[in-house]
Amino acid sequence: MSEPDILIVGGGLAGLFCALKLAPRPVAILAAAPIGQGASSVWAQGGIAAAVAEGDSPELHAADTKAAGAGIVDDETALSVAREARARVDDLLRIGAPFDHDSAGNLTPSREAAHSARRIVRVKGDGAGAAIMQALIAAVRRTPSITIHENLVAEDLILQSGRVAGVLARDASGRLRAFPARATVLASGGIGALYALTTNPPQANGAALAFAARAGARIADAEFVQFHPTAIDIGRDPAPLATEALRGEGAILVNRAGKRFMPALHKDAELAPRDVVARGVFAEIAAGRGAFLDATEAVGAAFAEKFPNVAATCRSAGVDPARQPIPIAPAEHYHMGGIWTDAKGRTSLPGLWAAGEVASTGLHGANRLASNSLLEAVVFADRVARDIAETLPGLPAPKAPQPVTPAETPARADAESVTEVRRIMSRHVGVLRDAVGLREALRALYALRDKALAEGSADLRNRAEAALLVAASAYLRRESRGGHFRTDFPSADPAQAHRSVITLDEALRLARTVAASEAA
Template identity: 80%
Template sequence: MSEPDILIVGGGLAGLFCALKLAPLPVTVLAAAPVDESSSSLWAQGGVAAAVSEGDSPELHAADTLAAGAGIVDEAVALSVAREARERVEDLLGFGAPFDRDARGRLTPSQEAAHSARRIVRVKGDGAGAAIMHALIATVRKTTSIVLRENFVAEDLIVQSGRVVGVFARGADGASKAFYARATVLATGGVGALYALTTNPPQANGAALAMGARAGARIADAEFVQFHPTAIDIGRDPAPLATEALRGEGAVLVNRAGERFMIALHKDAELAPRDIVARGVFAELEAGRGAFLDATKAVGAAFAEKFPNVAASCLSAGIDPSRQPIPVAPAEHYHMGGLWTDDRGRTSLPGLWAAGEAASTGLHGANRLASNSLLEAVVFGDRIAKDIAALSCRGSAPVLVASAAPAPSGDDADEAKQVRKIMTRHVGVLRDETGLRTALVALKTLHDKALEKNNLDLRNRTEAALLIAASAYLRRESRGGHFRRDFPDSDPAQARRSSITLDEALRLAQGLSETMSGNR
């Protein structure tokens, strides 16, 4: 067995940035797919939130984060992240990120919803994610201390003597391989592929939640799922995104009759927090009135130049956004929950760190502020790198014993579709006790099937979904991205972060299954 090294699971912004910040320490990065094709970071449109303009400040940025997070943001984390933002933007510039600048070379940030200042450092309107990732990928490929292993899907953690010492990952040939490490970082993204309508790539299936929870890690804030209000509703999976920056530029939301419905719902109308806008759009669709993002007046003929990615998605469906409103619908976009971490990115399991959307750091609370996700990825990518580098300078490598690899998993396409249908129908934009109970029972049945078939992929999907649904069932109030029809108000007594284990979620689902069976 080779000497343990540093293992990063995930080829998005958090994973690659962490790997670069660890150089020249040897790092292996596992990516579920080619890194230049399919990470959520690559598709991010808005940019990096950072107080870089005159008159703005980290304190104002933190205050906006607290307001959007609906009462459960960790204030110390929000302030420290905001204060590190400028330095991390400078890091990205150093890695080649081509952020927009004016004629004098100054960064030219844009406005997004719920920000009190123009602080979204972006690239050509809606191209930040792709531009940042292409710059980082090029740098990673030139960095000799980083070994990039693409098309390896992590399925389970390797735990020995209570410590995480690596992962089992399945290659393109279907065989599972053990990757051992002194330090393991999970940066595998979010949970979008658990929902039928999402803006996330297929690899974002909640595997980090399941793997970590199965090993005993603490899961935090799992009920808080953010639905982007303006996914472009043209029947594509994943759904392309109409960036929030469009609304920052003055685009408005209208129904089929041309009425601006957000004016009656919030003082900030289209620039209200995402959860409120998503519910507003959902209500119009549910009532049969349709929902459209109209940028014909605010952007008009300049649309293709200012927002080329959105324009391309619309034109591919026969919609000219410079002259026509864009049909939109809420789609799963970001998970505020994840593996609980401290302010250094350490999970509750020794040897395991988490970064990016796989983690729950306390920054986002119940509702992520626009463009704080890319910021969190680089801030915690940097913190984890520093923490691991400090630890690698002392202590001996753990003594490892070879672990048996899991058996090949069978095809689970039909069951995966069932998970997506259950989550969208019952654990989506609007929730209630009846629907959540139905979801938990159905997911437990699918989980039992995964165990019978020894199918790790389906097991990961169902366990991640169970953690989200159980947390949503237990929070009997509405807050941020979690809205209960049966408890539509926020309860001050519940203004705290949540925590759940996999055993707790399974026991809840089993109890509900037995109760429903007994009532038949």
């Protein structure tokens, strides 16, 4: 049986929603793990940002998005996404997402940091991602036009006559398989697994960023990485998350002595933008004072009822959040950068679309506003589906791909190299950055890429190249803005108040120059 003409890489919110929006057109989904197990969407706790409450509006939502984005949010994108938010929430309600309602049947949104209104549509306090995904998975499994391929890891794009014509992916047995397609959608998530401490699943390793760039795709805003300030610091990988909604409910940040530290750093204290809070938490930990999220007064005995997932995680580590402060640390949480797309989700490569965290649409700017990630995923998944539906009849059918030979089936990255990438990124391309550290990152990552080429490891090559794109972009932006903070350039530069674009060739050229100068 032949595969469908439309291929979606990724089994998270953006991928599944796009597939449902394309129905009844035949679609194949490639997922690196069983559906629902390898997607960051499942772990999203806050919810979806949408102006659904009385007194709120898409215009206010867009204004908050732009304020958090530190001067480089695309105005038209922010407003158009905010205006589509309610319709996408209604789509999810029809699919079966059990968003919180009051006794009159009205949605009951909560508030999160940097929002000027209560507009986070959520599920039982901290369960939005899992509940939304459960509804989508059930809908996808009962949709006959959708074929699901699980445990298939995409490693490269198939290119034919200057356009993307599908994907090469490795199955659970290690065999490399070709999946030709007339339209290919990347919805494979972010880059969290490139960092030593992250809230993302291990499948979020930036591979699509690398192989899309290797094919010639433009990468935008790669330097902007958001670190969630309140990952629960109990030694787990990935790190569990203490949702932003806790601070929205009044929880405070304190050090080991019980002293609050955020009021001295920002007028909004604990509800300041995430990058500010992350740096505050990082500084307390670096100074040896520790950092904790204290909800004992704001939530107290109601903790388990209001935030059951966080409560269960804390209790499993011997912490009672109703009575004790929760130990926290900043962890890589979300990548504002990614594969550049236009307003329809088209990348710079013909035949390739992108949606969700893997894409960079201009919505988030330098710092994502809380709960805009799930919103962007469904809005752009819908746009991609509509664009493909309109253009598919005119797209050329892919030719039969060349057989994959053993020489083209490289090994997976060894554990030591994966750990080394994560160490480099956390140490030199993390919450705080400077030229010396970034140069070391470029040199070391370039050496790991050379190792990958010598050993024939597509996995290590993708990790190293994705990390190089982030490090090179961070080195080139000599200012501090949003999620990118340079200790050697601690102020924002008005002349740099624009989005960045980089190609893999440019990143490699920079890394080679740095490596050569270090060796001289």
